[in-house]
Amino acid sequence: MAIDIQTAPSPWRNRYLLMRHGHSQANAAGLIISSPERGIENFGLSEYGEQQLAQRMTDWQWPAPTRVVHSDFLRTTQTAARVAAAFGLVPSVDMRLRERYFGELEGQGDDGYPRIWAFDAQNAEHQYHQVEAVSAVATRMRAAIDDWEQRVSGETIVLVSHGDPLQILLTALAGKPLSQHREQAALLPASITLIGP
Template identity: 75%
Template structure:
């Protein structure tokens, strides 16, 4: 699955392949795994996720990556390793690409997401149930891109992250209200969205 958005301007220095990790064991079990304490060491890719990445590489339709940068959660680390190996690259960790922290809902059923998203739609600054605010996620995700825009040029950078952070980032890049992030088309596991410098 691919989602390609027009860049905000023609002044991007790099291309970004915004990639959600492949289907994970947390997805398979229907549980929320958003804390580093649980997500860095456990809940990696499911067998389906591994198959998705094999297919993604076999059907590659995007510019050839020159860098692979990823969240340090196991599911994103494994996804990044697969993509990097396919292109002879060495992946690097960027903790600002981590999953959004879901506070009191950590370890609970993923059907709890909907109640947080409803609160998001009312206020992108809320931290009810100790959830990380949408605005905070947007700030750290945008900072990653801003950093690469300042220190590199002409690169094609795969940023491997998670569903909520990527949808929030795409909402911010499109100049939309962060409270509308769930109006973005949901990003499927192993999906890639091309953003930035024109091909």
């Protein structure tokens, strides 16, 4: 999937491959794992996720990356390691790419997501149930890209993150209201979205 971002303030200096981590143990268990305390050392890739990534590397159809940057959660770290190894790269961590924090829903069933998304659709600033505001996620995700835009040019950078943060980022880059982030096409595990030139 490629997306043309019309609202970029200037021509992109780099290409970005926005990658959601492979299917995880949290996905398999139907759990919301959004806190560093749980997510950094636990809930890595599921067996199915490992298979997804092996297939993704075999069928790679995007530009070859020159950098791989990832959230420090185990599922994104493992995903980034597979991609980096396939291209002879050393991955690096950027905590701004972390999962959106779901506050009081942490560790509960993933059937709680729609309730938060309904609040999101009304107000991108809300923090009901101590959830991280959509606007805060957009700010940190955009800052991660802006930093690379200022530091390097002509690179292809894989950013390995999580479903909600990536959908929020794509909504922000498209210049749409952040409250509409769930109207963005769902990003499946191990999916890749190309942005930039």
